[in-house]
Amino acid sequence: MDGATSNPELGSVIAGVDGSKPARQATLWAAAEAARRKRPLHIVYGADTDTRALFFSVESLERVRQAGRELLDSTAAAVTEQFPGLPVNTEFSRSAPVPSLHRSAGLHGTIVVGSRGAGGFNTLMLGSVGLKVAAGAKTPVIVVRGIDNGAESGVVLAAVRDEHDLDTTRYAAREAELRKGSLRLLHVWSILQSAGSVVSFLDDVKEIAGEHVHHLNAVADQVREEFPDLTVQVQAEKSTSVAGVLVEASHQTDLLVMGGRRSPSYLGRTLGHATHSLLHHAHCPVQLIARHQHEHGSGS
Incomplete structure (x- = not known):
């Protein structure tokens, strides 16, 4: 475990709009996030006119260009009405939405997208643009979900697999600090994957559980050292469904932060099974932190 403090830089906030209600809600959520960070909000419309x-x-x-610029103007006006002191700028991009958002994010920006785009058919499902943005991003991406489900809890949840998730947990800690809330670290381990067989599980369950708790506590201790004023809670659960536990935990959470697993065999470069499920079914916004290429594993 690296003992050096590595406070992540929370850069500008980039929101993608397409005229849909989820995108507009996500943009207003992004404005609140930008205000917390004391950063500008950048609103992007990817018109894809180069292809068209x-x-x-x-x-x-010309009608596409006019509609796009009107959408940007009306969205910026709605943001300014709710957040009068927030710097807001807009961008009409001739490229498609996904590369437009990735380019606008640069090296440190955070991309915010809605849970369903203009072409979506089910309010539970993430649109194809949002999925591609999340799968290919090299900077943090937040998919805004579940913001109509009630009052804020003040809790930021970080999904922790092992010490490789320390950077992800640092992002979660910064988000919790901005909200003047608390941080909850949740580690979910699969019984059968850890045991290998029923017999070994019955023989070694205490040792297996202890190993998983050790990884979680190592991350928690480092975060507590780096963020001494932050309340940090830890929880380890065994289950056959990592995604199921995280979805349930998202009910009492303002933001769920997790690493985007780089698994070339599944949905592009970053999304694993648990990550994909969370993006579709979580009850709160989900923030994905891109993992480094040298980190392996296919869990989330």
């Missing part, structure tokens, strides 16, 4: 130019008339392209 091959198939659309000049008049049709």
Whole structure:
């Protein structure tokens, strides 16, 4: 465990809009996040006119441009009305939404997207643009879900697998500090994956549980040292469904922070099974922190 303090830089906030209600709600949520960070909000509309130019008339392209700019203006006005002191700027991009958002985020920006785009068909499911943004991002991405479910709890939840999640947990700690709330670290381990067989599980259950708790406590101790004023709670659970436990835990959470697993065999470069499930079914906004290429594993 690296003992050096590595406070993550929470950069500007970039919100993608497409005219849908979830995107508008996500943009207002992003504005509140930008205000907490004391950073500007950058609103992006990816019109994809470069591709459409091959198939659309000049008049049709002009209508697309006009609609996009009107959408940006109206969204910025709605943000300014609720957050009058927040610096807001807009960008009409000729590229598609996904590369537009990735480019706008640069090295340190946080991308915020809604839980469903204009072409979505189910309010529970993440739209294809949001999924691609999350899968390919090299900077943090927040998918805004569950913001109509009640008052804020003041709790930020970090999903912790092992010490490789220390950087992810640092991001969660910074978010908890900004909210003047508390941080909850949750580690979920699969019984059968850890044991290998029923026989070994029955023989070694205490040793296996102790090993998992050790990894969790190591992360918690480091975070407490780096964020001494922050209340940090730890919880370890055994289950056959990591995603199921995290989805249930998201009921009492303002923000769930987790690492985006780099698994080339599943949905692009970053999304594993548990991550994918959380993005579709969590009851609160989910923040993904891109993992480094040298970190392995396919759990979340």
